[in-house]
Each structure stands twice: as structure tokens, then as C-alpha cells.
Amino acid sequence: MALAREFLNLGEAIHGGPVESSILSRLEEIFPDHVSIPVTTKYWNIEHEEVRINNKLVKSVAMPYTSGCARGKIGREIGLYQMPPHPFAVKNLPISNHEVALFYEENKLRRITLPPGSPPSFFLDRKVEGYAEVCSSARLTDTESRNVEVKVRNGDSYIVLGAHVDHWLTGYHDNLLSVEILAEMKAVLEKIKLKHGLKIAFFSSEEGPRCCMGSSQYPMKDVFAIISLDALYPSRVVFSSTPDLWFLSRHFRIKRIEMPTPFSDHFPFVQRGIPGLVLYNDDMIGVYHSNVDLPLQEDVTYKENLKESLVKAILELDSTTEERLYKEFMRVARESGYSGDKREGSIIPDLENLTSKFRK
Numbered sequence: 626m627a628l629a630r631e632f633l634n635l636g637e638a639i640h641g642g643p644v645e646s647s648i649l650s651r652l653e654e655i656f657p658d659h660v661s662i663p664v665t666t667k668y669w670n671i672e673h674e675e676v677r678i679n680n681k682l683v684k685s686v687a688m689p690y691t692s693g694c695a696r697g698k699i700g701r702e703i704g705l706y707q708m709p710p711h712p713f714a715v716k717n718l719p720i721s722n723h724e725v726a727l728f729y730e731e732n733k734l735r736r737i738t739l740p741p742g743s744p745p746s747f748f749l750d751r752k753v754e755g756y757a758e759v760c761s762s763a764r765l766t767d768t769e770s771r772n773v774e775v776k777v778r779n780g781d782s783y784i785v786l787g788a789h790v791d792h793w794l795t796g797y798h799d800n801l802l803s804v805e806i807l808a809e810m811k812a813v814l815e816k817i818k819l820k821h822g823l824k825i826a827f828f829s830s831e832e833g834p835r836c837c838m839g840s841s842q843y844p845m846k847d848v849f850a851i852i853s854l855d856a857l858y859p860s861r862v863v864f865s866s867t868p869d870l871w872f873l874s875r876h877f878r879i880k881r882i883e884m885p886t887p888f889s890d891h892f893p894f895v896q897r898g899i900p901g902l903v904l905y906n907d908d909m910i911g912v913y914h915s916n917v918d919l920p921l922q923e924d925v926t927y928k929e930n931l932k933e934s935l936v937k938a939i940l941e942l943d944s945t946t947e948e949r950l951y952k953e954f955m956r957v958a959r960e961s962g963y964s965g966d967k968r969e970g971s972i973i974p975d976l977e978n979l980t981s982k983f984r985k
């Protein structure tokens with residue numbers, strides 16, 4: 626089942642939009658026993674995006690969530706910026722000094738979210754000079770989407786495996802490959818004996834003006850732990866989780882272990898006090914949110930190894946009690962200066978350092 630490639634062919638799946646919905650519909654068809662859980666979200670509807678340089682149409686995409694038209698000289702009215710080494714650094718550029726901002730990187734287009742109030746901005750796949758005429762018409766509209774949940778086995782409380790289905794531009798590793806991995810794992814997981822129940826959740830709208838609209842509306846009452854896959858890329862993983870799950874990292878080929886990043890679908894669970902893990906890989910910065918996030922030869926073995934690691938980690942997590950997780954969580958929390966006794970609300974985003982920390 627080459628599901629990720631099938632979804633890749635549907636094109637860009639902007640949060641809350643028609644392609645996201647097509648992916649979810651296909652998953653609903655593959656898993657007839659699914660439950661669809663409604664979510665309210667926003668769709669960024671691009672009606673038009675166009676850049677002309679010296680009267681010639683060039684390849685471009687509009688940057689989220691900007692919109693508008695203007696013309697002028699590059700270097701005067703129009704700011705031109707080379708893509709910084711880290712995507713999150715785009716928000717530090719003085720783009721508000723211009724009527725329009727153009728970003729470029731050779732042979733690549735990207736959609737990187739800019740701060741609210743940014744001027745109309747575009748990404749080009751080459752450096753340009755001269756006169757530019759730009760126009761985009763795009764609107765954020767309120768809409769309905771859904772998370773698709775597939776129950777693998779019943780239980781009093783559940784281990785949830787999740788992955789978001791929406792993506793910018795090609796999005797093969799962020800996050801179609803993760804969707805394929807979870808879809809393929811259902812049959813494997815049905816065969817293993819577990820004490821806990823197990824569900825697979827395909828989330829809507831992880832990308833967006835606010836992170837994780839889909840997962841944050843997922844019912845969390847009976848969730849024992851969440852393992853989310855997001856932006857997996859051969860061949861290492863960043864093990865980004867609440868400290869009580871760090872012991873499970875021994876099952877993976879690890880790049881590093883860290884506190885849970887606030888930028889992915891496990892985080893709404895973490896904030897509610899649920900043990901949470903996301904596996905991702907920041908070695909993919911070069912293709913992040915671009916039109917060159919495409920299949921690699923190494924994906925095949927990487928995927929198989931990861932599935933094996935996941936099964937081992939799930940088995941060990943399943944045999945661990947809630948009490949033991951709580952004790953380990955609190956041990957690290959105390960060391961970090963947290964004085965409360967509740968898990969819920971103890972971990973807060975540390976946006977400056979792109980991570981999270983214990984509340985003091």
C-alpha cells in the first residue's frame with residue numbers, strides 16, 4: 626500500500642481544505658470501522674497567487690497568511706530576502722519595512738508562516754532583480770473538518786498513535802509518510818497482546834495560524850498516552866516527550882532526547898497532563914514546508930525499522946503503570962523547580978528556545 630505516494634498525487638493539503646478532506650475520506654474508506662470526530666478549524670483559501678518580474682511570470686507561492694497586490698522596484702518598494710538557514714528565522718526579518726516581501730531559495734518553493742500583519746509576501750525559486758508586480762488573493766475562513774479515529778483494540782484507557790494529514794506544498798515527510806506508517810501498522814498492532822486499548826488518530830489541521838486545531842479538539846478523557854509521528858525523515862529521530870517517556874527512547878535510533886516541542890499534535894495532550902511523545906527529525910530543515918519534500922530511497926528501510934521500534938516501545942509503554950509514569954514525571958518536575966502536584970498545566974511552551982519547560 627503506497628498510501629503516501631497516493632496522497633502526494635492529490636497535491637497540497639492546506640489545513641481545513643478540500644485536499645485534506647480527500648485524504649481523510651480515503652482513510653475513512655480504508656478503515657470502515659472508523660469514527661469521525663468533527664473539528665472546527667480554518668481553511669486558507671488561495672484564490673490567486675502571481676508574481677511577475679520585469680513583465681514575465683515566474684514560479685512563486687504566497688506566504689501564509691498574507692494577501693494583496695503591489696508593484697515596484699526590488700530593493701526599493703519590494704524587499705528581497707534570501708531564505709535564512711532556519712525556517713523559523715523568517716519572522717525576525719524586517720519585512721514590514723516593505724510594501725511587499727519576496728523570499729527566495731534556489732530551485733525551491735516554500736510556505737513558511739509569517740507574523741500577523743505581514744505585507745503581501747511570496748516565495749520564489751531563484752534570485753531576481755528589476756521590477757516586480759505581485760498579486761495574491763487568499764483568505765482564512767472558518768470551516769469544519771474532522772479527525773478520523775480507528776480503534777485497534779478496546780480498553781479502559783487508550784494508547785493513541787497520531788499523525789496529521791494536512792501539509793504545505795508536497796509534504797511527503799511532513800506528514801504523509803507518518804500517515805502511511807500508522808495506516809500500515811494497524812494490522813501489526815491487532816496481533817500484539819496489550820493491557821491497554823489502542824487507537825490510531827489521523828488529525829486535521831496541525832498546520833495553521835495556531836498549531837494543532839485538530840488534535841486539540843480530540844477527546845482526551847480516556848487517553849493513557851499519545852505517540853505522534855510528525856516530520857519523520859531518514860534516518861534518525863528526535864525523541865521529544867514528557868520526561869516519563871524518555872526511557873522508551875532506547876528502542877529508536879536517536880538524534881537527541883528533549884522536552885516536548887510545543888509545535889506538534891502531542892502537545893495539547895501534554896498540556897492536559899497526559900504522557901506525550903512526538904517523533905520527528907529536524908534533519909529535514911532543507912526540505913521543510915517546501916515543494917521538494919518528496920520520497921527518498923532510504924524511506925523504505927527507515928519506515929520498516931521505525932515500525933519495529935514503535936511496536937517495541939508500545940509493548941513497553943503498555944506494561945508500565947500510570948503510577949510509575951507519574952512518579953518519574955514528578956521526579957524530573959521537582960528537579961526542574963516545579964512545586965505543584967498535578968501533571969496538567971505543569972509544562973508550558975518555551976517559545977524563545979523552541980521547546981517547552983516546567984512551570985516554576
Ligand SMILES: [Zn+2]
Pocket residue numbers: 789799800831855856
Ligand atoms: Zn508536521
